[in-house]
Amino acid sequence: MEITRMLFGVVYDLANGPTTPAFRAAARQETPETERSLLDQIVTPAERLGVGWIEDAAVSGGALVSSVAPDSPAERAGLGVGDCIVRVAGRKILSDDDFFGAVSEAPIRLAAGQAPR
Secondary structure: OHHHHHHHHHHHHHHOOOOOOOOHHHHHOOOHHHHHHHHOOOOOHHHHHOEEEOOOOOOOOOEEEEEEOOOOHHHHOOOOOOOEEOEEOOEEOOOHHHHHHHHHHOOOOOOOOOOOO
């Protein structure tokens, strides 16, 4: 019990000390709901890959690329505006919904030295 009290005192002093990061004030107002909403946010394929596509039911047989962000994985892979994505990791893409699902479910591979978000 004595160790728990000492540990709590150390953590409490560190959390309320002058070297606390700037985000600390906002964290004091955070509710469990806020925390859950932040943790539940989905990284969209556009953010993950650096690619935009036309969300149009008339475009069948793939996802039609409408934009490619500079220095993104999409650009490094050679994707360009007007390309039609028909496969992602061996999964056939028939629509923009298929594309969104395939990218969202794909494991994240980090480049050497890159930290996860």
